Amino acid sequence: MPARPTLHPHSPFNAQSDADGLYKSMKGLGTDEKQLTSILTARVWKQRQEISRAYQEKYRKSLLADVKSDTSGDYYRLLKALIQSPEVSDAKDLNYAMKGIGTDEDLLMEILFTRTNSELHNIDKAYLELFKVPLSTAIKNDTSGDFRNLLLAIAAGKRDANSTSYNPNQAIDDGKALYDAGPNRLGTNMAKFTEIFSQRSMDHLWKVFHEFKMIAKMDILDAIKSEMSGDAAKAFRTLAYIILNAEEYFAFRLAEALKRPVKDRTVIRVIVSRSENDLANIKDQFRKVAHKSLETCIEDETSSDYKTALLDLVGRRK
Structure with missing residues (x-):
């Protein structure tokens, strides 16, 4: 099924007119949240970027700084995610997952396993600029073992982006390689699993998993469960699940995040990051799960302007 976004380029579009509208909504005492929301949640990222530049040029002020001074809480955090670049948002979330005691493995995997090579490279640059340390170093310092090895391999952004670059027999060869690295031997060749999972294109891996099932007479998810344990098993199963059905994966992420207490950071990240990609598909899967x-x-678990903005982004506009 083709990817179906909930957010499309606004037409007709005038960046200066939108910048003026946003300025008026925050000028003086009080804030016109309705206008603020209606503009920012109805423009795609490239348009919001143009609006931010027009705002800065005319008013000599940062749009994000003004939004910060006029809004608060989850509503502000959602608008911030819409205004700042995706790579900055992801870099900050990755740092949040690794700072302090404990690690949010699910957050790490969600971002690293679902971003393209170019997005991962941009995140790496943003992370270094924001936190003065390479993302790879942060991952090394906060994780370990085969889990760390897979995260580092994925974060390197060396996945083959061209799903047609392998000849038809390559999927069979890779399926056999995974079988020989796991079920067909004593012990598991984790390096081979890491290599194939991190370097092949997502489309190609979908075909590999089909071939693996034909050869091994077992599903790749079951094979991982029997061959691995701990964080490594969770990571490989999560990545395989994303490859097999990314929309269902995100639907489960949202369903878990919208249980009380609501994990608003996850709700904001998934809805903003997928709104221009496949959020309409995710909505279909969400209803099933x-x-x-x-x-x-969203109606039941959120409130006020934050709720309105989320509903706009998922496609229910008034």
Whole structure:
């Protein structure tokens, strides 16, 4: 099924007119949250970028700084995610996952396993600029073992982006290689699993998993469960799950995040990052896993301007 976004380029579009509208919504006492929301949640990232530049040039002020001074809480955090670059948002979330005691492995995997090579390279640059340390170093310092090795291999952004670059027999060869690295031997060749999972294109891996099942007579998810343990098993199973059905994966992420207490950081990240990609598909999957619509869950678990902005982004506009 083709990817279906919920957010499309606004037309007709005038960056200066939108910048003026945003300025007026925050000028003086009080804030016109309705206008602020209606503009920022109805423009795609490239348009919001143009608006930010027009705002800076005319008013000699940062749009994000003004939004910060006029809003607060989750509503501000959502607008911030819309205004700042995706790589900055991801870099900050990755740092959040690794700072302090403990590690949010699910957050690390969600970002690293679902971004393209170019997005990962941009995140790496943003992370270094923001936190003065390479992302790879942060991962090394906060994780270990085969889990760390897979994260580092993925973060390097060396996945073959061309799904047609392998000849038709390559999927069979890779499926056999995974079988020989796991079920067909004593012990597991984790290096081979890491190599194939991190370097092949997502489309190609979908074909590899099909061939693996034909050869091994077992599903790749079951094979990982029997061959690995701990964080490594969780990481490889999560990555395989994303490859097999990314939209269902994100639907589960949202369903878990919208349970009380609501994990607003996850809600914001998934909805903003997928709104221009496949959020409409994710909504279909969400209804299947949560047994109610994404809109209903947002209505039930969030409030005020934050709720309105989320509903706009998922496609329910008034």
